[in-house]
Amino acid sequence: MTSALEHFHPFIPAGGVGSRLWPLSRADAPKFLLDLTGSGSSLLRATYDRLAGLSAAGVMVVTGRTHAAAVCAQLPELSGRDLVLEPSPKDSAAAIGLACMLIQRRDPEAIIGSFAADHVIEPAGAFQEVVREAVAAAATGRIVTIGIPPTSPATGFGYIRAGAALGLPDAPHAVQVEEFVEKPDEETARAYVAGGDYTWNAGMFVAPASLMLRHLAASEPELYAGLTEIVEAWGTLAQDEVVDRVWPGLPKTAIDYAVAEPAAAAGDVAMVPATFTWDDVGDFAAISRLNRVDPESDSDVAVLGRNSRVLADSSTGIVVSDTGRLIALIGVQDIVVVDTPDALLVTTREHAQRVKDAVNSLKLSGDTDVL
Numbered sequence: 068m069t070s071a072l073e074h075f076h077p078f079i080p081a082g083g084v085g086s087r088l089w090p091l092s093r094a095d096a097p098k099f100l101l102d103l104t105g106s107g108s109s110l111l112r113a114t115y116d117r118l119a120g121l122s123a124a125g126v127m128v129v130t131g132r133t134h135a136a137a138v139c140a141q142l143p144e145l146s147g148r149d150l151v152l153e154p155s156p157k158d159s160a161a162a163i164g165l166a167c168m169l170i171q172r173r174d175p176e177a178i179i180g181s182f183a184a185d186h187v188i189e190p191a192g193a194f195q196e197v198v199r200e201a202v203a204a205a206a207t208g209r210i211v212t213i214g215i216p217p218t219s220p221a222t223g224f225g226y227i228r229a230g231a232a233l234g235l236p237d238a239p240h241a242v243q244v245e246e247f248v249e250k251p252d253e254e255t256a257r258a259y260v261a262g263g264d265y266t267w268n269a270g271m272f273v274a275p276a277s278l279m280l281r282h283l284a285a286s287e288p289e290l291y292a293g294l295t296e297i298v299e300a301w302g303t304l305a306q307d308e309v310v311d312r313v314w315p316g317l318p319k320t321a322i323d324y325a326v327a328e329p330a331a332a333a334g335d336v337a338m339v340p341a342t343f344t345w346d347d348v349g350d351f352a353a354i355s356r357l358n359r360v361d362p363e364s365d366s367d368v369a370v371l372g373r374n375s376r377v378l379a380d381s382s383t384g385i386v387v388s389d390t391g392r393l394i395a396l397i398g399v400q401d402i403v404v405v406d407t408p409d410a411l412l413v414t415t416r417e418h419a420q421r422v423k424d425a426v427n428s429l430k431l432s433g434d435t436d437v438l
């Protein structure tokens with residue numbers, strides 16, 4: 068167990084914009100850079116802090132070049148070699164594949180841990196216990212996922228069908244994964260939740276780097292070859308030329324399709340159940356849940372933002388604002404108000420998922436300056 072942790076190299080792929088959180092989350096201020104819980108820390112900072120104590124190797128961050136300054140400002144302790152920058156977003160398989168290759172070059176026996184940048188997890192101690200167990204299970208030659216009990220037939224998650232207990236002495240809760248299905252349609256998700264055999268995939272993978280890369284090479288040979296060429300040049304004078312030439316042509320796909328689904332079909336995936344609370348903060352309804360109403364206030368409106376001034380009368384919901392403008396709510400229920408200098412969103416908790424549709428309409432109409 069101790070020796071497995073010695074080879075543990077956690078990293079954070081940080082790239083998704085989080086378009087259901089527009090106009091708060093933008094291309095230049097994506098969800099992972101925001102404080103969505105009122106804690107004073109961004110989701111990325113909180114993710115980093117949860118991982119920092121688990122590994123002597125440090126925590127790597129893979130993100131876009133455009134976010135480099137903001138990431139460095141939020142994580143001033145990040146060393147240059149642990150900040151890996153992509154020229155453009157190529158989805159999670161490219162980001163995670165690159166991290167696996169760079170880490171394996173440092174430590175051929177590496178056990179990697181890929182942790183989503185933009186989730187809310189409590190408490191950190193329980194999370195770390197689960198990750199230690201996942202590392203122990205990964206050391207037996209498996210890709211280990213973390214399972215979350217599903218509370219709805221959500222179609223934005225991966226679903227894991229758990230099998231028999233593996234009986235591993237250092238990972239007593241680890242089970243075999245019989246099937247991994249990324250983002251099923253709603254009818255399928257309903258059947259999975261009703262059947263009771265599936266958990267949600269928490270968006271974390273702990274595995275020998277070599278095993279991740281073996282599956283990536285088999286399912287995405289073009290991506291694997293491109294990343295190999297990049298990593299061979301990494302740290303040399305040719306790095307920038309090779310990255311700028313090869314990166315734009317890399318296939319864009321998610322790690323869940325490229326590795327998790329085929330690896331589960333090959334019997335190489337295990338799952339450790341989460342013992343912590345987990346929220347992927349997918350929309351404003353989640354932000355409303357995570358920001359409790361001030362008990363001193365006589366309204367039921369949660370308020371997030373440094374300069375928010377809210378007057379609420381017979382209203383429920385959430386206001387998110389950094390503008391300092393006074394917002395008065397009278398007799399509105401389950402309202403979501405997001406006030407930014409150049410865009411104002413008004414919706415309800417029920418319709419919070421549809422913010423993504425508004426973003427798509429803005430893209431189609433060419434109004435991209437507010438995105």
Ligand SMILES: Nc1nc2c(ncn2[C@@H]2O[C@H](COP(=O)(O)OP(=O)(O)O[C@H]3O[C@H](CO)[C@@H](O)[C@H](O)[C@@H]3O)[C@@H](O)[C@H]2O)c(=O)[nH]1
Pocket residue numbers: 079080081082083099129130131153155156157158159162182183184185223224225226249250267268269270271323347
């Ligand atoms: N660096 C980088 N990171 C990226 C990129 N695209 C995505 N990521 C990062 O990769 C992680 C997962 O990507 P998402 O795009 O957020 O995935 P998802 O659709 O939410 O699905 C994943 O997470 C679910 C849980 O929230 C899982 O249930 C699902 O199976 C899957 O793993 C996040 O940390 C995200 O920031 C990219 O182009 N570059």
